[in-house]
Amino acid sequence: MxxxxxxxxxxxxLKNDQTGEEWQLPVVEGTYGPHCIDIRxxxxxxxxxxxxxxxxxxxxxxSKITYIDGDEGVLMHRGYDIKELAxxxxxxxxxxxxxxxxxxxxxxxxEFTAHITNHTMVHEQIKSIYQxxxxxxHPMAIMCGVVGAMSAFxxxxxxxxxxEQRRISAHRLIAKIPTLAAMAMKYSKGQPYVYPRNxxxxxxxxxxxxxxxxxxxxxxxxxxxxxxxxxxxxxADHEQNASTSTVRLAGSSLANPMAxxxxxxxxxxxxSHGGANQAVLEMLDxxxxxxxxxxxxxxxxxxxxPFKLMGFGHRVYKNFDPRAAVMKESCDEVLAELGxxxxxxxxxxxxxxxxxxxxxxxxxxxxPNVDFYSGIILKAMGFPTEMFTVLFAVSxxxxxxxxxxxxxxxxxxxxxxxxxxxxxAPSRPYVPIEKRK
Ligand code: ACO
Numbered sequence: 001m002x003x004x005x006x007x008x009x010x011x012x013x014l015k016n017d018q019t020g021e022e023w024q025l026p027v028v029e030g031t032y033g034p035h036c037i038d039i040r041x042x043x044x045x046x047x048x049x050x051x052x053x054x055x056x057x058x059x060x061x062x063s064k065i066t067y068i069d070g071d072e073g074v075l076m077h078r079g080y081d082i083k084e085l086a087x088x089x090x091x092x093x094x095x096x097x098x099x100x101x102x103x104x105x106x107x108x109x110x111e112f113t114a115h116i117t118n119h120t121m122v123h124e125q126i127k128s129i130y131q132x133x134x135x136x137x138h139p140m141a142i143m144c145g146v147v148g149a150m151s152a153f154x155x156x157x158x159x160x161x162x163x164e165q166r167r168i169s170a171h172r173l174i175a176k177i178p179t180l181a182a183m184a185m186k187y188s189k190g191q192p193y194v195y196p197r198n199x200x201x202x203x204x205x206x207x208x209x210x211x212x213x214x215x216x217x218x219x220x221x222x223x224x225x226x227x228x229x230x231x232x233x234x235x236a237d238h239e240q241n242a243s244t245s246t247v248r249l250a251g252s253s254l255a256n257p258m259a260x261x262x263x264x265x266x267x268x269x270x271x272s273h274g275g276a277n278q279a280v281l282e283m284l285d286x287x288x289x290x291x292x293x294x295x296x297x298x299x300x301x302x303x304x305x306p307f308k309l310m311g312f313g314h315r316v317y318k319n320f321d322p323r324a325a326v327m328k329e330s331c332d333e334v335l336a337e338l339g340x341x342x343x344x345x346x347x348x349x350x351x352x353x354x355x356x357x358x359x360x361x362x363x364x365x366x367x368p369n370v371d372f373y374s375g376i377i378l379k380a381m382g383f384p385t386e387m388f389t390v391l392f393a394v395s396x397x398x399x400x401x402x403x404x405x406x407x408x409x410x411x412x413x414x415x416x417x418x419x420x421x422x423x424x425a426p427s428r429p430y431v432p433i434e435k436r437k
Contacts, residue, residue, distance in 0.1 A: 012037045014046070021046075032067055049419045056315075059240075060416070061248065065098060065402055066239040070316035075323065077237060078102070086326045091232040091395070092116060092202050095174055098237055098402040112171075113202075119175035120196035120205065123153045126180075130187045139184035139390045140269045146180050147173075148262035158256045160408060169257045170401045177397045178202070181390045182209035188386070203229045206394070211382060223337040224381055227330040231374055234323040235392050237399030241315075243267040243274065247400040248407055252416040257404055264400045265393050271310065274396070277375035277388040279310040281344070290350045301360045309355060311372030318365040327373035331380075340380050348376055 011024040023045050026038040036059045043049055052058045067076045075082040078097050085094055089103075096104045096112050104112060129149055133142050150172075151158060157168040183193050186209075194209045204220050207228060211218035238244070246267035250260040268274035287296050299307040314321055335345065352368055355361045371392075378388050407413065 014042075016046070028062075030062070032069065043419075049421070051421050055240075055245075060245060061240065061407065063239060063403065063406060064101065065406060066237045066399075068239055068316050070314070070318050073317060073320045073322045075238070082234065082322055083326060086230050086233050086323075089233065090201075091229050091236070094233050094236050095398040098398050099170060099405065115171050116175045116202065117198050119172050120179055120198065122150075122176050122179050122183075126150075126153065127183070127193065130183060133187065135188060135190060137188070139181070139188055139386050140265065140275075140393070142184040142187065143180065143265050143390055143393055144262055144269075146184070147177070147265055148259055150176070151256050151258040154258070158258070160254060160256060163409075166257070166405055166408060170405055173257065173261055173397050173401050177394050178206040179209060181387075181394050182206065184390060185210050185384065185387050188384070203232060207381075210387075221337060223333050227334045227377055228381070230326060230330050231377065231391065232395040234326060234370055235374075235395035235399075237396070237402060240403075241273065242270075243396065244400055244403050247404055249416040251404045251407055252413060254413070254415075257401060260404055261397060261400050264396070268393055268396065269389060274371075274389045274392040276310050276369070277371040277378065277392065278385050280348075280372055280375040281379060281385050281388070283310045284344050284347055284351075287347060287351070290347050293347075293351055293354050297355065297358060297360075309351075309361075309366070311368055311375065312355060312361065313364070313366040314369050317367065317369065320367045321369045323370035324368050324373060327370050327377070328368075331373045331377050334377050334380050338380055342376075342380065344379070345376055348372070 010027060012027050014023045014025055015021070023042075025042065028036045028038050030036075039050055050058070065078065067079075068074065077085060077094065078101055080089075080097065080103070085097075089097075092113055093104060093109060095116075096109065126146060126149070129146050130142065133145070154169070154172060157165045157172060159165045179196055186193050191213055194212045196205050197208055198205075200208055200220075203225055207220060207225065208218050240248075243264040247260045247264040250263040251257070255263075271279040283296075287293060296307065297309070299305045300309045331345075334340075335342070352372070356367070360366075374392075375385075375388055378391060379385065383391065
């Protein structure tokens, strides 16, 4: 368990060594974690900005949703440990917790579930947007488009200043994202779309929409449903990562929630973030055989080679990723249930073992992250590799929309606008083209 933060200092003294001037900056404390120096008045007082590319030391907001202690391998949502949620909660219950701050009682959960279930269908005309994409379009490209396009279909819930409309938008997004994702998968396979079934729960319905065909219903196997549920819970939120920060930044300009979530999807797509689960499988293909592991490990260590061990390392977790432990357990269960004896999995396990014993990875605290295992599970379930990041987007939608909702509920919202250190050419006169060399 994470230790309590000690009593905070009230101010932080900043001193200019050249002039001897001193400034007192307020120190802000949270429930846990390092205290923050509030630098909002820094420029006004000192004439200096701070420089923190990639935000390695900068808090962009206060949030009550998720807490991570990367050194201790702790992840909590609203104070509840992710391991307990993965073991005992359901995805929809976790959604309610993230959105509304408390676990729901029976009545609240029933109402919330009914509301989400009633919103699972999408406007029939949305189908025609899919037809505009090439069949070989990456499903994340489709998702960027269709989720943004939802703004054009649900005008009645786009008033960002109306709490009820914000609530409806949040529920619509959580309810419809699996339908849109399953449609993207069906489109790329050339199969007919499968409509949602309200007699199934959220996760069962998602698997049904992805894998049923008119000729044959998908057989729901409890261990597979459980693993999918866990994947959804484990990816539901992760505080101010790249995609969530993107959603907040887009939202700070007062863009509508559908547009904000579409921006989160674009940010998630990259292989350093949500695209890593797809990249893990592609890397395993590239390695091919366990005899080739040493060669690829050497490449991963070589700074002149862009190759990285996908599914290893994390900006925040420098001990272990608590989600990875749960995922590994699910991985074993799913593979046993489906009777899959996959050489790629054997390769993955061998890679994990060798990398975990290598001084390069030990010294840099590079451990397998959640995506290392989720990719393997999703493959075993029958998802095409291109769908892996889409599944991440499905589960993260609740995190994005909860963070957006939290931001919108703040008493005042200010547009996000980082500063920069200009390092370009100094001022110079315009040169007519005839005089240029
Ligand atoms: N393979 C090889 N070396 C690595 C890896 C890796 N996967 N990850 C980090 N390193 C090295 C870096 O080169 C650096 O080495 P140096 O100190 O000798 O220069 C050191 O470890 C520290 O790494 P940083 O780059 O400072 O770590 P950062 O926090 O910037 O990056 C990231 C984190 C992007 C996740 C990185 O570890 C990575 O690219 N991993 C592979 C992609 C991946 O799995 N992403 C999924 C993240 S989890 C998620 O989104 C759910």
